[in-house]
Amino acid sequence: MTSLDPRLNRVDIYKYQQELQPKDSMDQFETYEVFLQTKESKPYQHEGIVHAPNRDMAFLFAKEQFSRRGTCTGLSVVRTEHIMVSPMTDNDENVYDLVSVEPEKNTKKETYEVFYLFKRGKHMQHQGSVSAVGFHDAYIQAGATYNTGKTVLNVWVIRHDDMLFNTEDERVIWSTLSEKKFRDAIAYKALDKIKKFKEEQLASK
Amino acid sequence: MYGGGNTFEKLKTKSIKEENPEKLAEFEARIARGEKIEPSDWMPDLYRKQLIRMIEQHAHSEIIGALPEGTWVTRAPGFKRKLALMAKVQDEVGHGQLLYSAAETLGKSRESMIEDLISGKSKYSNIFNYPAFTWADSCFISWLVDAGAIVNQLANAKGSYGPYCRALDRICIEESFHLKYGHHCVIHLATGTPKQREMMQEALNRWWPPMMHFFGPSDKISAHTEILMKWKVKMDTNDNMRNQFLDMYVPKIWELGLTIPDPNLKKNEETRRWEYTEPDWEEFKRVINGDGPCNKERLAVRAMAEERGRWVRRALLNPKSKYVTPLA
C-alpha cells in the first residue's frame, strides 16, 4: 500500500502495527510543571506541563512548547510531585482564613517560591520568594508578606532548588522570537489580491 | 496541604441520581454563576467521564490532524509556505500535547489515551480520515477545516473546566496565523493560473461533503445533550455551529470565484439560517467506525511513531519514577 505522504513510503508503517506492545507504565515519563515570565516586569506564571524523563529534558521541552511564540525572559520547570498545594477554596473565601498550619520544627532555612491563584480559570502567579524552614513555614510567611488584598483561592509552595531556571546568559535563546514573522497573522495579507481578482471578474463580464 | 497529587482510578461511573444532591447542587450553581471548575473540585462522575472523553477526542484530532497536512510538509512551494506549514503542523502536535495535559488533570494517563487512540477505542475528528491528494487539499484543510475547528474552540473556551479553557486560550492564540495562512494559500490558488484554480476547485469538491459532516450529526438525529449543555461541557448544538461556519465562510469561498458542490446551498433571508442538502449521515457513521479511505493508515502511522520511538523512551525511563496527576 502506498501513502500519499512520501515520508511514509520510506518506512514500512504497517510492520510496526503488527509489533505493537502495550505501553510500559511510565512510557510517557513524569510530568513537570512549567512557569514562564514573558517580560521582566511581569511575574512568573504557570502555563502547563511537559512530560520528560528528567529536569534537563523538561527544560528543553518547555522552551519549545511554551515559549516558541511571543516573548520570554524566564522559564522554569519543576516536577509536579515537588509542589505543595493548598486546598482550593470557594470564591469568597481566602485560603488563609480556612487553612492554618503549624510551622515545621527545623532550623535549616531554604528559599521557597510562592504562587497564588486569585480567580478560578486564571493561572497561578508568582508572588515572591520566602526564606523558611519548611513548606508550612513558607506558606505562613508568604501569607504575612503577600496576602494583602485580593482573595487568595489557592497556594502553591515550591523549594527554589527543586526548580530549574534558565541562566541569565541563556536568555539569548529567545532573542530571535520576534523575527519569525511567518507565524504572524499580519504576514498573510491578501485583500489586494481578492480586490484585484474581483475587478478582473467584473471587467470580463 | 498536600503534595504529590493523586490519580482517580474509578471502575464504575455513578449516575447523576447516585451523586450527593447537595454537592451536585453546589457544583451546578458554580457553573451557572460562570465560575470555572478546577481539578481538585468535587465533580460528578459523569462530568469527569464526559470531559475526559471530549478533551481526549480533541487531543487525538490534533495529533491525527497533523498527518494530512504533514503529507505536504516536504513539498511546500517556496520558503514562506515551507516555514508556515512546518509551524502549523508543529502547532497541531503542540495542541495535542496541551489537550492531553488538560485531560490528564481529570485522572486519565497519557499512556492510556495514546493506547486508546491506536487501538481504535477512542475517536477523533472524522474529517482526518480523508486523503490529501494534492497541495490544494492541504490548503483546504489549513483554511476551512481549521476554520471549523476554531468555531468549536471559541465556543468551548467559554466552557466550565479550567484546565481545558486555559489550554484553549493558548490554542486560539496560536491558531490565529493558521487561518490566515490557509486563506492566503487558497486565495493564491483560486486567483492564480488556470491549473491552480482547477486544482483548488477539485479539492474543494472533494472536501465539501466531509466538511458538512465536521460539526457532527444534525440536531434532529443527535443524542440528547441537555445535561452537557447545563454543565457547560457542550456549548452549542451541532447545527448552530455548522450554521455559524457556513455564515462566516461560504461568502468568502464564493468571492474567490469557487463553486460549492451543493446546488441547494443558500441562506434563507427570512430564517437567517443556511439551507443545504442533508449530509449523508450513514456515510459519516461508516467512516467514523473505521471504514474510511485513510483510517487504517492514520492509526498505523501513530502506531509506527510510538513503536519506532519506544527504544528512545525506554532508554531514558527511570524505574524509580512515579506518576502524579498534573495540577492545573
Place this chain on the structure above:
Amino acid sequence: MNEVAIKDLLYKMADDQLIIGHRNSEWNGLGPLLEEDIAFCSMAQDKIGQSLAFYTILNDMGESDPDTIAFTRNANQFHNCQLVELPIGEYDFSLVRHFLFDTSEYLRFDALAQSTHTPIAEVSAKIKGEIQYHVMHANTWIKQLGTATDEAIERMQKAINVAFPYALGIFEESKYEGDLITDKVFIGEHILRERWIEAIDKVIATTELVIPDLAAEEAHLGGRYGEHTEHLQPLLTEMTEVLSIDPRAEW
C-alpha cells in the same frame, strides 16, 4: 574582498542548512515523544530560516531570489556536505547528525560573528541564540542516551560510526580558503575542524560512546562542489514537486 569566495561560503552554508532543515522536518508529527517532536521541528524551522537569511545576502549580492536559488537547482549545483542529505534513518542517526552538524554550526557562526564581511557577521551574531539552544538540545540527548541502556549505546555508536566520515565532509576546504582567511572573512575550515573535534570529544567523553579514530577515517568529500550521494536528487525532486508544477506562478 573576493566576492566569488564569499558567495562560495554563503552557498555552502545556506545549502547545508536548507537540506538538514528539510531532512529534520521529515520527523514533523512522527517523533518519539510529543514534546521532542515539537522541539525538533522548531530547530528544523530555525535552520530553514537561517538558510533563508543567507540566501537573502546572496540575493543582495546579485544572485537570484531565495525561492529560485533553493527550489530550481539540481543536485550537482548544490554545495551542501553529503552528511546533511543522507536519509533520516532512525532517531539515533538523526540525533547523532544533529549533534555533529549543529556543534560545527555553533563554532562556525561564533567565528563568523567576527567576520569582516558585515552582512555575514550580522546574521551570524543574530542566530547565536538559536544555535545555542540547538547545541544544548543535542548535547543533552547525546549525554543521556550515551549513558542509558545497552540498546541505546549500541544504536548511538553505530550511528556515530556511519555519520562521522560524512561529518568530516563539513570541513571540506573551499577553493578560496586562502582569500577568506587572508581577508578575515572566515577563520577557515581547518581551524574550525580542530575546534569541532575538541568540542565533540568533550561531550562524548561523558558517555560510553567513542569517536572513531580520525587517522583511520576517510572523509566523504565532494559535496561542496556538486558531488553528491544518490539521496540528494530525490530529496530535491520531492522538495520542488509543487513549485515545479508552475515555477512562475504565485503559490
